[in-house]
Amino acid sequence: MLFDAGCCRCEGTAGPVCVACSNTFGDVGVVEPTQLSCGGASLAACRARFVLDQPMLELMRAYKYRGERRLGAWFASQMTSLFPLAVDHLAWVPTTPERLRARGYDQSEVLARSLGHKTGVPVARVLTRDSGDHRQTERGVVDRAGGPRLNVRDRVRGTVVIVDDVMTTGASLHVAAEQCRRAGASRVIGLVAAATPRRAGPGSSRVRSWK
Numbered sequence: 001m002l003f004d005a006g007c008c009r010c011e012g013t014a015g016p017v018c019v020a021c022s023n024t025f026g027d028v029g030v031v032e033p034t035q036l037s038c039g040g041a042s043l044a045a046c047r048a049r050f051v052l053d054q055p056m057l058e059l060m061r062a063y064k065y066r067g068e069r070r071l072g073a074w075f076a077s078q079m080t081s082l083f084p085l086a087v088d089h090l091a092w093v094p095t096t097p098e099r100l101r102a103r104g105y106d107q108s109e110v111l112a113r114s115l116g117h118k119t120g121v122p123v124a125r126v127l128t129r130d131s132g133d134h135r136q137t138e139r140g141v142v143d144r145a146g147g148p149r150l151n152v153r154d155r156v157r158g159t160v161v162i163v164d165d166v167m168t169t170g171a172s173l174h175v176a177a178e179q180c181r182r183a184g185a186s187r188v189i190g191l192v193a194a195a196t197p198r199r200a201g202p203g204s205s206r207v208r209s210w211k
């Protein structure tokens with residue numbers, strides 16, 4: 001892209017996110033793992049910075065699909081207020097090798113590395129993802145409960161923060177947390193940039209906030 005100074009959502013002058021756009025985003029904060037539709041059993045705690053509503057979805061699309069990599073540092077700076085104390089390692093939920101090649105960056109890795117830079121917590125490549133494992137965005141929400149196929153690469157210890165861009169059912173984070181525990185973590189905390197609003201109850205289409 002020729003100019004990278006403007007707002008990634010409205011193309012206003014003050015980027016990467018202008019004040020007007022940032023004022024439209026809703027906060028989430030602490031999410032109890034038991035609130036996740038996947039049950040979140042492998043997570044000791046979970047935190048999400050923004051509600052994934054329409055304005056946030058537009059910004060997230062710019063980050064994931066329009067090459068606005070600079071949003072990674074912006075999201076990370078917004079997420080530091082939720083960063084837990086006494087963390088030994090940072091890890092991320094990897095995208096597929098195909099998407100990494102097409103996009104040029106793994107958006108969740110950029111978040112994790114930027115958070116590592118801001119917090120001083122070492123970042124580890126704990127997980128890898130199989131080629132062709134595109135189920136998370138191609139399948140419907142119900143099918144996503146299965147989560148991605150993730151493999152353990154590096155060993156870790158102690159408390160690990162697992163980072164992802166978006167959380168819907170929590171299934172990806174849950175699977176990633178399980179694998180981090182297999183990699184040696186004693187405790188795993190999920191931290192995501194944005195989470196879809198919670199449904200009010202089974203079968204209900206009414207959307208509730210996380211609080």
Ligand SMILES: [Zn+2]
Binds near residue numbers: 012018019020021022
């Ligand atoms: Zn804007």
